[in-house]
Amino acid sequence: MTVSTFSAAVHITPTVIKTLYTHGKRKAKKLKNGDEKEEATDDIFFDEAFHIVKSFILLGTKNTVESLQAFTNTHVPAPPWTAVIPVRVPLHSCNQAADLLIQWFGPEDLKRVVGGERWWQVRGLDGIDAEWIAEKSHLRPESVHIDAGRRYSEEERLLMSMEQLETTMLYIHGGGYYWGSINTHRYQIIKYAHKIRGRAFTVNYRKAPQYPWPCPLHDVLAAYLYLIQPPHDAAHKPIPPSKIVFAGDSAGGALCLTMLTVLRDLGQPLPAGAVLISPWVDLTHSFPSIRTNTATDIIPPHGFMNKPSVLWPVDPIEGGGRVARAHSDPLLKPCRADIPGSDKHVTRHTAQVLPTDAGKKSDSTPVGSKHQLSSNSALSIPLKSQKKSSFFDGGKCDLTGRGHGRSRDQNGNGSNTIPMDELAVNRGSVSIPNLDDIDFWQPNPPKVLMKNPGDVPLEIRSQIQHYAMTEQLSHPLVSPILQASLGNLCPLYILAGDGEVLRDEIIYLAHKAANPAEYPVREGVIRDGLRQKENAHKFCTPTKVHLQVYDGMCHVLTVFTFTSSADYAYNSIAEFAKHVTQRSAEYLDRNPFPVLQPIPGSDVPSCAMNDRSGDILMIRERVDIHGRVRFMEPKEDITALQLRPSEIGIIKEETLFKWLEGQEEWDRRFKYCATKVMKNRKTIEAKSKSIIKKARQRGLSLVGESDDLVEMPIVGRSNAVYGAIQEDRRWGPLDLVDEEPPPTAIAARRDTREALALLKKSIYHTAPTTHKTIPRVKTVDVVLAAFDPNDAPFRHPRQSVSEQQVRTGMGYIHGMRIWQSIVSRSGRKVAVKAAENTRRVGDALMETGDKAASK
Structure with a gap:
């Protein structure tokens, strides 16, 4: 069963009933015990909504990525x-953004890390779907200057009337980089x-795994350039960056932050500010809350996994094991890991370093389960453990990285070990x-x-995240927590839920941005990125940050719009957006954030950290x-801030086991489905080869090729609608011969229906401009396309x-619309209740005042 309104209702209904029962039981127990501690789940609306969202996300993992x-x-x-x-x-704006990214990476990293500059x-589309959004009551269409000699549509009139709105929010939606939309x-x-009494602009950026990193980053960067440097035929005027504020949740929040660092590095204008709502900034899951907050968050306990399909995972049948013992001392250098079923990657990186007797017993022994991975004492592998590296032999490094200052031996006595954080680039000169x-x-x-330094390191053989290999x-544009510096950015308003699994990395992110020198990146990141080494010393000015952590809230608290916490968050975000876009630069330099709410008993609006100038x-x-x-609390009491740089951005043994347990369960549950998927891939791949062969026979010719390659004369014109070579479309699926795209990228794949559609559209x-000709279509192909649900006879x-986007006539009864109706109705009830409580409190205060005056 695919994800649909019906399947979601069937899956969620038991959750609603169970939550209603457990909620009443828990409230009764608290009442009986006299427990007056307030929790977010005391509100039945939030309790139900929390479990509904959690249940829906879990439903998504039991279905295919495409579904x-x-x-969504x-x-x-x-x-x-x-x-x-x-x-x-x-496409013009997309090309502008591509040029900036090409400049940021440089030719070496484009080839080594990204896999090329074309793929x-x-x-597929002729650009990126986007929307302008505003409230009609804020518009004044009658005041818009209209050219008397031209007729305007209603949409054009509305868009022109939006020009009067001062604040513009560029919103980047979340969804784990692979689902969700505008x-x-x-x-x-x-x-x-x-x-904000302004306008918002949001984009439907391409999603992974079909369009993995850096495709989403490319698209959101193009959206920003479209706002500040629109093409001559754009319907809006250029918007000054000082009138734009970025905002995004989860993956969208991380994309906002990553986009800011790219713009900063290249000297491009930054927006007035950015709102980061539960940003996902560490895809290695190296912070403690990823394990401790599972029960209080909506994210599935084992992360995002899906039922196998022709699209994902890359290889649903892991014959070589998803995790194996490391096969060589030197780690694999970016950008290609050992992908199951692709021995060339192993050979290319490791053939010259394997021991001569490796053939007797493979040193890349696959390990199939957590139990096997936990016991390696019996294995005889010719590989140094982490403890046996020359750096440890000299007693110069503390692997565990626990505690600050001088490390201690097993007896608790001080040793001469150099603390890990002092090995970071900003912590002085240390000879390695x-x-x-x-x-x-x-x-x-x-x-x-590894938790035990004496263990042989493990190596992951599967792609564990949809977004990137x-x-x-650990690349800074994938996990921005690993940026060498987050200084010199525009003001950041960062929100997190205290119960979410990403809490620790968000708190660390905020402090790292505000204190670049105090929270440096680990040495390995500096070594692998020349730009990061430069940035560590170049961008030292602290970024002004407002961090708020919400009690009892889960990931992306703004989803639960009817709660008091979310209501306060929306108001605070709006005040921040208006503040940074409607104040002068001189004023914002000293007052980057609005005064939102004074803390009782304090003369200052918040707990603020100031520099020497105040x-x-x-x-x-x-x-x-409420x-x-x-x-x-003080920084010393926050666990996340006690981690050393050497512990951040690294996949740890406990995190690996947590993912592996879930993946093993999915492998058992969908074993038959995985076998069927592999057969379907072969069928689609054969069809792709046939399409390319027929296109060649019908006149397809690429730039740089000889006309002799055309095997047959171009056939006569049929009744099909023909396309054109687009000047702004640089590359197509047939232009990637010398590139190494990620294995999930449909631009280079030929074994999925979506890759097939992309190929047909391109031909x-x-x-793209690399094509010299558009092949003709035979009538028989038009007829066959009419009976193919994945094709069309007279359009691409x-x-x-x-x-x-998927278009359907059932939009008004779609699950997302129903959810919003429920949330809106609940929100109105809560708002009425809150207003009534406020009125009662006011009446009580007035009554108290009257009594005092009479005395």
């Missing part, structure tokens, strides 16, 4: 009181537009005998940091379930659901 993407990318109509204007960010520029988040964005030894105590993915997870650098607060603010409809085939 979840299609459901289904077009849903907007309410009539809002002005929602669909537009498309053109991530290939797309449709899932439209109602939240409408609320922001209402609160052999930089290659960093790989043992700071192992980059796919290697795993395992060996790319300017605010960081505001640190906690917010209770939206009341208090001071955050017959919207060809529908593109990937990770990019193109």
Whole structure:
């Protein structure tokens, strides 16, 4: 069963009933015990909504990636009181963004880390779907200057009237980088537009795994350039960066932050500010809360996994094991890990370093379960353990990285060990005998940091995240927590839930941005990135940060719009957006954040950290379930801030086992499905070869090829609609011969239906400039396309659901629209109740005042 409104209802209904029962039982127990402690789940609406969202996300993991993407990318109509204007960010802006990324990476990293400069520029649509959103009551269409000689559509008039709105929010939606859309988040964005009395712009960026990193980053960067440097035919005027504020949740929040670092590094104008809501900034899951907060968050306990399909995972039948003992001392260098079924990657990186007697017993022994991985004493592997590297032999490094200052031996006595944090680039000059030894105590993915230094390191053989390959997870543009510096950015307003699994990395992120010198990146990241080494010394000015952690809230608290916490968050975000876009630069330099709510008993609005001149650098607060603010505890009492740089951005043994347990369960549950998937891939791949062969026979010719390659004369013109070679479309699926895209990228694949649709569109409809000809289509192909649900006879085939919205006549009864109706109704009830309570409190105060006056 695919993800649909019906399947979601069937799956969620038992959750609703169970939550109602357990909620009443828990409240009765608290009442009986006289427990007056307030919790977010005391509110039945939040308790139900929390478990509904958690249940839905779990449902998504039991279905294919394509099914979840299609459901969450289904077009849903907007309410009539809002002005929602669909537009498309053109290829021109996409090319501008691509040029910036090419400049950022440089030729060496483009080839070594990214896999080339072409594949991530290939797309199915002629741009990026986007929307302008504003509230109609804020617009004044009658005051818009209209050219008397031209007729305007209603959408054009609305868009022109939006020019009067001063604040513009560029919103980047979340969804783990692989699901969600402008449709899932439209109602939240409408609320922001209402609160800021401005306009919002949001984009349907391409999703992984079909379009993995850096495709989403490429698209959101193009959206920003489209706002500040629109093409001559754009419907809007250029928007000054000082009038734009970035905002995003989860993966969207991380994309906002990553985009800021790219713009900063290249000297491009930054926006006025950025709102990061539960940003996912560490894809290696190296912080403690990823394990401790599972029960209090909506994220599945084993992370995002899915039922096997032709698209994902890369190899649903892991014959060689998902995890194996490391097969060589030198770690695999980016950018290719040992992908199951692809022996060339193993050979290319390790053939010259394997021991001569390796053939007797493989040193890449696959290990199939957590139990096997936990016991390696019987294995005889010719490989140094982490403890045996030359850096440890000299007694110069503490692998565990626990505690500050001088390390201690087993008896608790001080030793001469250099603390890990002093090995970071900003912590002075330390002589490291052999930089290659960093790989043992700071192992980059796919290697795993072992809990016991004497154990042989493990190596991950599967892609564990949809967004990027395992060996790319420690790249600073994938996990921005590993940026050498987060200084010199625009003001950041960062929100986190105290119960979410990402809490620790968000808290660390905020402090790292506000204190670049105090929270340096680990040495291994500096060694592997020349730009990071430069940035560590170049961007030393602290970024001004406002951090708020919300009691009892889970991941992306703004989803639960009816709660007091979310209501306070929306108001605070709106005040921040208006503050940074409507104040002068001189004023913002000393007052980067608005005065939101004074803390009782304090003369200052918050717990602020100031520099020597008195300017605010960081505001640190906690917010209770009623939206009341208090001071955050000292940094010394926050566990996340006690981690050393050497412990961050590394896949650890405990995290690996947590993922592996879930993956093993999915392998058992969908074993038959995985076998069927492999057969389907072969069928689709054969069809792809046939399409390319026929196109060649019908006149397909590429730039640089001889016309002699055409095997048959071009056939006569049929009744099919023909495409054209687009000047702004640089590359297509047939232009990637010398590149090494990630194995999930459909630009280079030929074994999925979506890759097939992309190939057909590139050949017959919207060809890149590398094509010299558009092949003709025979009548028989038009007839066959009419009977193919994945094709179309007179228009290009529908593109990937990770990019193109699904259109349906059932929009008004779609699950997302129903959810929003329920949330809105609950929100109105809560708002009425809150207003009534406020009125009662006011009446009581007035009555008290009258009595005091009479006395």
